[in-house]
Amino acid sequence: MLTKVNLAEKLAQFGEHWSPKIVGELNDAYVKLVKFRGEFVWHHHADEDELFLVVRGSFVMHLRDGEVRVSEGEFVVVPRGVEHKPVAEEEACVLLLEPKSLLNTGNVRSERTIDRPERI
Amino acid sequence: MLTKVNLAEKLAQFGEHWSPKIVGELNDAYVKLVKFRGEFVWHHHADEDELFLVVRGSFVMHLRDGEVRVSEGEFVVVPRGVEHKPVAEEEACVLLLEPKSLLNTGNVRSERTIDRPERI
Numbered sequence A, B: 001m002l003t004k005v006n007l008a009e010k011l012a013q014f015g016e017h018w019s020p021k022i023v024g025e026l027n028d029a030y031v032k033l034v035k036f037r038g039e040f041v042w043h044h045h046a047d048e049d050e051l052f053l054v055v056r057g058s059f060v061m062h063l064r065d066g067e068v069r070v071s072e073g074e075f076v077v078v079p080r081g082v083e084h085k086p087v088a089e090e091e092a093c094v095l096l097l098e099p100k101s102l103l104n105t106g107n108v109r110s111e112r113t114i115d116r117p118e119r120i
Helices: A007-011 B007-011
Strands: A003-007 A021-026 A029-039 A048-057 A058-063 A066-073 A074-078 A084-099 B003-008 B021-028 B029-039 B050-056 B059-064 B066-071 B072-077 B084-099
Touching: A003 A007, A007 A021, A007 A048, A007 A084, A007 B059, A007 B066, A021 B050, A021 B072, A048 A058, A048 A066, A048 B021, A066 A074, A074 B021, B007 B029, B007 B050, B007 B084, B021 B050, B050 B059, B050 B066, B066 B072
Parallel strands: none
Antiparallel strands: A003 B072, A021 A029, A029 A084, A048 A074, A048 A084, A058 A066, A058 A084, A074 B003, B021 B029, B029 B084, B050 B072, B050 B084, B059 B066, B059 B084
């Protein structure tokens, strides 16, 4: 049988910010949930496009040529190679879809780097 | 700059059931939106896993060994090779994530088959 994933139930299972949790997988990709608050680091992913779908709240995706606010019920895809930095004044809950190979901080190593995301 | 996709705005642009619309792409996959109502055909996808995330309403995913109701804020992944048939008593709005190669009716051709999904 199939495993059904309830986003709200999964989001209730963790509180940390900037620590994506794996909640599903298909083909070569993971579905992750993450909570944003504050400012992430500038980075890019050389070989992977990344989808950000806001489940609750909103955040601003900063790009070198501008910024886009993404709110509940909206998504953006950041193409490979494009530098970006998510910023959230208040907590935002976001569903990510990204290749299994993707590292959260991309080309940068920082205190925010998470080599092995937890599966919940 | 990035294109932001608002799910509600896209859903307001079409009314047909069982006719997935492409609303985004990343890596080798399309993000689609579809409206379910009634009963689809039994089928499987030999080489592709498929994600169904309910944006509005609910539907029942029938499988040969049981069924799972999927409601707003929930998703299931149907693994490749697994026969399935979505059924919705009332309209359900669903986000699909699937490889670009995927045909909506999988191994079956029927009046429901859509060879070239529209991009909206």
